[in-house]
Amino acid sequence: MSVTVAVDVCGVSKIFGAGTEQQVTALNDVSVSIAQNEFFTLLGPSGCGKTTLLRLIAGFEHPTQGSILLEGAEISALPPFQRPVNTVFQNYALFPHMSVSQNIAFGLEMQGRPSDEVADTVHTMLNLVKMEDLKDRRIDQISGGQQQRVALARALAPRPKVLLLDEPLSALDLKLRKEMQLELKRLQHETGITFIFVTHDQEEALTMSDRVAVMRDGEIHQIGSPQDIYNRPNNRFVADFIGESNFLEVQLLSRHGSTAKVKFANGTELDATLPSTDVIAGSITVIVRPEHTRLTADKSAGHLQGVVNDAVYFGTDTHYYLTLDSGEEFVIRQQNQRGDRGKISSGTQVGITINEDSIQVLAG
Amino acid sequence: MAEIGQSGSRASTLIGIGAKAAIEAEKRELKTRWLLVSPAIVIICLAGFLPLTIILFYSFMSPGPYAGVSFEPTFRAWIFLILEEDLFEETLGLNYAHISIFSRSIGLALGTTILTLIIGFPTAYFIATRPIRQRNFWLFMISLPFWSNLLVRTFAIMMFIREQGFVNHVLLYLGVIDKPLSIMFTPTAVWIGLVYAYLPLMVMPLYASMEKLDFRLIEAAYDLYASRWKVLQKVIIPLVKPGIVAGSILVFIPSIGAYVTPKILGGGKSLMLGNLISNQFGTSRDWPMGSALALFLMAMVMVALIIYVRNESRNNPGG
Amino acid sequence: MAELLAKRNRQHFNVRRLPGFTTIATFCLIALYLPLILVVFFSFNADRSVTVFSHFGLNWYEEAARNTFVQNATWLSLKLAFFSTVVATTCATMAGLATTRQKPFRGQSVVYGIINQPLMIPEIVTAVALLTFFGAIKQATQVYGFGYLLTAHIVFCIPFAYMPIRARLQDMDLTLEHAAADLYASPWQAFKRVTLPIMIPGIIAGAMLSFVISFDDVIISMLVAGPGETTLPVWMIGQLRRGLTPQINAVSTVLLAVTFLVVWMVFVLTTRKK
Numbered sequence: 019m020s021v022t023v024a025v026d027v028c029g030v031s032k033i034f035g036a037g038t039e040q041q042v043t044a045l046n047d048v049s050v051s052i053a054q055n056e057f058f059t060l061l062g063p064s065g066c067g068k069t070t071l072l073r074l075i076a077g078f079e080h081p082t083q084g085s086i087l088l089e090g091a092e093i094s095a096l097p098p099f100q101r102p103v104n105t106v107f108q109n110y111a112l113f114p115h116m117s118v119s120q121n122i123a124f125g126l127e128m129q130g131r132p133s134d135e136v137a138d139t140v141h142t143m144l145n146l147v148k149m150e151d152l153k154d155r156r157i158d159q160i161s162g163g164q165q166q167r168v169a170l171a172r173a174l175a176p177r178p179k180v181l182l183l184d185e186p187l188s189a190l191d192l193k194l195r196k197e198m199q200l201e202l203k204r205l206q207h208e209t210g211i212t213f214i215f216v217t218h219d220q221e222e223a224l225t226m227s228d229r230v231a232v233m234r235d236g237e238i239h240q241i242g243s244p245q246d247i248y249n250r251p252n253n254r255f256v257a258d259f260i261g262e263s264n265f266l267e268v269q270l271l272s273r274h275g276s277t278a279k280v281k282f283a284n285g286t287e288l289d290a291t292l293p294s295t296d297v298i299a300g301s302i303t304v305i306v307r308p309e310h311t312r313l314t315a316d317k318s319a320g321h322l323q324g325v326v327n328d329a330v331y332f333g334t335d336t337h338y339y340l341t342l343d344s345g346e347e348f349v350i351r352q353q354n355q356r357g358d359r360g361k362i363s364s365g366t367q368v369g370i371t372i373n374e375d376s377i378q379v380l381a382g
Numbered sequence: 383m384a385e386i387g388q389s390g391s392r393a394s395t396l397i398g399i400g401a402k403a404a405i406e407a408e409k410r411e412l413k414t415r416w417l418l419v420s421p422a423i424v425i426i427c428l429a430g431f432l433p434l435t436i437i438l439f440y441s442f443m444s445p446g447p448y449a450g451v452s453f454e455p456t457f458r459a460w461i462f463l464i465l466e467e468d469l470f471e472e473t474l475g476l477n478y479a480h481i482s483i484f485s486r487s488i489g490l491a492l493g494t495t496i497l498t499l500i501i502g503f504p505t506a507y508f509i510a511t512r513p514i515r516q517r518n519f520w521l522f523m524i525s526l527p528f529w530s531n532l533l534v535r536t537f538a539i540m541m542f543i544r545e546q547g548f549v550n551h552v553l554l555y556l557g558v559i560d561k562p563l564s565i566m567f568t569p570t571a572v573w574i575g576l577v578y579a580y581l582p583l584m585v586m587p588l589y590a591s592m593e594k595l596d597f598r599l600i601e602a603a604y605d606l607y608a609s610r611w612k613v614l615q616k617v618i619i620p621l622v623k624p625g626i627v628a629g630s631i632l633v634f635i636p637s638i639g640a641y642v643t644p645k646i647l648g649g650g651k652s653l654m655l656g657n658l659i660s661n662q663f664g665t666s667r668d669w670p671m672g673s674a675l676a677l678f679l680m681a682m683v684m685v686a687l688i689i690y691v692r693n694e695s696r697n698n699p700g701g
Numbered sequence: 702m703a704e705l706l707a708k709r710n711r712q713h714f715n716v717r718r719l720p721g722f723t724t725i726a727t728f729c730l731i732a733l734y735l736p737l738i739l740v741v742f743f744s745f746n747a748d749r750s751v752t753v754f755s756h757f758g759l760n761w762y763e764e765a766a767r768n769t770f771v772q773n774a775t776w777l778s779l780k781l782a783f784f785s786t787v788v789a790t791t792c793a794t795m796a797g798l799a800t801t802r803q804k805p806f807r808g809q810s811v812v813y814g815i816i817n818q819p820l821m822i823p824e825i826v827t828a829v830a831l832l833t834f835f836g837a838i839k840q841a842t843q844v845y846g847f848g849y850l851l852t853a854h855i856v857f858c859i860p861f862a863y864m865p866i867r868a869r870l871q872d873m874d875l876t877l878e879h880a881a882a883d884l885y886a887s888p889w890q891a892f893k894r895v896t897l898p899i900m901i902p903g904i905i906a907g908a909m910l911s912f913v914i915s916f917d918d919v920i921i922s923m924l925v926a927g928p929g930e931t932t933l934p935v936w937m938i939g940q941l942r943r944g945l946t947p948q949i950n951a952v953s954t955v956l957l958a959v960t961f962l963v964v965w966m967v968f969v970l971t972t973r974k975k
Binding site: 411412414415416417418419421422423425426427429430431432433434436437440450501502504505507508509511518522523524525526527529530531532533534535537538539540541542548578581597600601604610614618635636638639641642645646656659660663669672673676677679680683684687 | 834
């Protein structure tokens with residue numbers, strides 16, 4: 019394997035208040051390997067355990083079971099100030115009694131670096147996050163977006179092996195968020211440091227990550243590239259959490275390798291992709307993304323048939339909300355072309371064609 | 383990671399190197415915290431609690447020849463707290479001297495509480511209805527006299543209410559009275575002095591409660607045809623009850639144990655419990671009695687404190 | 702016409718206004734300050750009278766300053782307040798660090814009760830308890846001296862120093878120490894570079910409160926003091942029994958000025974801009 023592992027989480031469980039009545043299992047036997055120089059995202063709704071996992075890697079909590087390896091070395095017993103891992107906190111946690119430069123210099127000073135090296139690194143960091151002009155300002159004199167960049171610089175200055183980011187963009191407004199997303203991606207490429215990013219925003223995860231781990235209730239449901247997660251969700255939760263989905267009940271007819279033949283309610287038989295986990299035969303659910311389908315005026319020409327309830331115009335595309343002849347709800351997203359003759363009105367009977375290779379079987 | 387060959391080493395990590403480290407760290411932290419807190423605790427236990435147990439012990443002893451105690455156990459002090467021996471008939475009757483002092487102390491403490499409530503309530507309300515930026519200023523103004531020396535304040539009130547003092551001057555000048563009021567050295571003077579001293583202690587908790595008042599509730603009451611008086615009675619007062627209770631207790635406790643105020647303003651005729659206790663260690667030379675009286679005072683204060691704590695925890699769960 | 706009046710009444714209906722309340726409040730504030738203002742006013746009265754102002758003079762201040770009793774008493778009070786503040790604030794700071802911001806340890810509420818114990822006992826009770834306690838020790842060991850009075854002051858100063866320190870610590874963002882640890886600061890370094898600097902306003906406020914409380918103490922100082930250990934308030938109470946001279950006004954005014962400065966500084970230090 020040419021890829022080196024940066025962080026290895028092995029069978030980690032974290033139970034808060036173990037043994038008491040109010041014990042909470044935040045993580046349940048979680049294992050994941052994060053490669054070096056990777057932008058890895060932990061994605062999931064609140065309470066799924068993503069922040070807990072991050073804190074375990076940083077050293078603010080200890081795993082109840084399992085171990086955490088950093089470049090092959092066991093670090094679960096190390097206190098946070100002995101781990102070459104730095105965190106960008108959700109509320110930034112900038113030291114209010116120090117200036118911007120002093121904040122950035124802090125980690126370097128604690129490492130005992132000589133003062134000229136500290137000054138140089140601080141200067142480099144300030145340039146990296148474009149904060150040179152504000153280097154002597156106090157923390158309460160700079161804006162939220164600027165504080166965020168200082169927090170980043172402070173965590174990057176000591177050149178950690180891994181940078182942990184705990185929902186760092188959640189306090190920013192939309193435009194700033196989008197800018198910072200690109201910034202972070204650029205920074206990760208430039209510094210080559212492994213980034214582990216926590217967020218509940220699936221769009222953010224898809225745009226920035228090399229790989230994403232989708233979590234829920236203390237467990238990882240799927241790990242993969244953004245394309246994998248989006249096009250080939252393993253189960254209903256992942257499919258639902260990421261993007262919009264159409265869920266359809268079908269019969270599993272046959273399997274060959276990683277594909278299967280499925281039969282829809284109206285008798286149409288199509289090829290579908292199987293998930294990486296096992297699927298029980300018989301009646302199963304598949305998902306089709308709205309943008310992988312098309313409307314045809316000719317009902318019989320489509321794979322499925324239905325009636326249009328609503329057509330909503332979005333400028334770039336139009337969403338059609340349909341009810342299939344089988345009774346299920348269906349959404350189609352179609353890009354608006356120049357030559358389009360206008361919306362299809364509600365009540366029209368239409369046919370739906372599904373693009374090849376766009377049906378994914380769900381595990382459960 | 384879950385390969386069969388590695389199951390051995392994996393088993394040992396399953397016990398949790400991390401978990402063990404966590405327990406170690408917690409133990410160390412606990413030790414540090416106890417260490418940090420120990421000087422304060424040692425000092426207060428030695429010089430705060432220990433002396434209390436000593437006077438408890440002394441209260442069961444007999445008075446010594448000049449001062450102090452002689453170590454002959456007896457219930458004498460406790461009995462003579464409220465009873466006294468009639469020298470001729472050798473019967474036990476009520477110790478009216480003591481009882482009058484007890485009742486005066488409790489009466490004055492209650493009276494102070496009530497009067498500070500009547501004056502303090504509108505004052506706290508006034509501050510709570512000022513614009514937010516002004517409020518710190520008003521709070522500062524109210525609390526400043528409280529932090530100044532009690533003697534200075536008592537002296538100031540003395541100057542104010544004595545026969546040649548400001549109040550009499552003004553009243554005579556306005557023709558309201560034709561000879562000066564002789565308030566000094568009466569329980570009324572002590573009452574005024576106590577109210578003056580402890581008024582801020584009533585205003586602060588009242589303000590804290592009123593600050594949290596949601597005035598939309600009051601608007602709703604007006605909307606439903608309530609008069610101003612009814613709004614006060616049925617909406618405002620019930621909502622700030624925790625503040626009323628807290629303020630009352632905070633005023634009652636120092637009032638009942640007052641020493642300086644009755645001594646200066648009351649003269650020899652309006653003694654309170656605090657003065658009585660002090661006398662036992664001075665001219666009366668009855669240390670056991672003094673100890674018993676002190677413990678009696680402490681018991682009353684403890685009761686008031688328990689009520690206070692219950693009130694606080696009911697209204698600030700986890701606070 | 703009636704329409705106009707009704708309109709005016711409607712515009713002026715202030716939901717917050719309760720009749721008579723503002724009057725009482727104003728009366729209260731005036732009544733609170735008037736006696737003190739008079740004391741200050743008459744300290745500048747060249748004449749002996751404390752009721753009729755004749756002409757301005759600083760003679761009472763001079764007399765008070767020259768009075769050796771006042772000098773000794775002031776010096777003793779200052780010494781006492783200084784040393785008890787230093788000890789009490791140190792103990793309170795350590796206790797504050799141990800009892801705030803982390804999960805409470807078993808027995809912490811008991812600890813909290815112990816620290817606040819001096820606040821809960823009436824002063825006269827503490828005074829007589831200490832009198833008997835120290836008396837017994839003095840008899841047994843034949844050791845006398847300043848230490849007893851100092852100990853007594855330290856005991857009741859600790860809770861007063863503790864309050865603002867605890868408040869400041871609880872307000873402090875917990876993640877700051879995590880950030881310091883994350884950036885390679887050992888626990889001691891984190892304390893020195895992050896926790897302590899942010900705590901300082903609270904510590905100063907606590908020290909100032911402790912100083913004021915010690916300086917102003919009457920009952921305990923009176924009963925526990927040995928011969929020759931007359932603090933300034935004890936001197937004052939002696940004077941009040943003997944007769945009133947405007948010297949007392951002068952001393953009172955100085956005390957009021959000091960209190961004003963200290964309380965103002967504590968207010969400034971503890972009300973942060975949020």
